[in-house]
């Protein structure tokens with residue numbers, strides 16, 4: 344979202360609420376460069392986003408499906424439901440903002456892994472192991488090693 348004052352493209356959202364008609368979201372933003380504030384209205388996308396599955400078949404994007412996948416990965420982990428819903432929101436917004444009508448399921452998986460990494464490492468490894476379908480214990484250990492190394496740094 345371009346700043347109307349200086350044209351800078353990065354801004355942060357400081358307030359977000361539904362507009363009067365309930366079909367738009369009104370966001371107060373602050374430009375990360377000039378720090379001036381402006382308002383944007385975001386229209387909720389009503390065209391369903393289609394997911395291209397591995398076998399090339401299509402199905403409508405289902406946020407509950409994504410959420411339940413994340414919940415499974417976070418079983419018995421100290422992760423709040425709110426956090427996972429936020430993760431799903433972020434992924435959905437990222438997909439809708441990409442303006443693609445069809446998204447490969449792989450991309451959703453990658454986005455989810457990326458987000459989970461910052462939420463809970465155990466959940467991340469669980470999700471990745473299901474998602475990447477590690478062929479053997481070695482490829483699983485290799486992934487785990489990468490995580491531990493990045494943590495040590």
Ligand SMILES: [Zn+2]
Nearest residue numbers: 346349374377
């Ligand atoms: Zn600005």
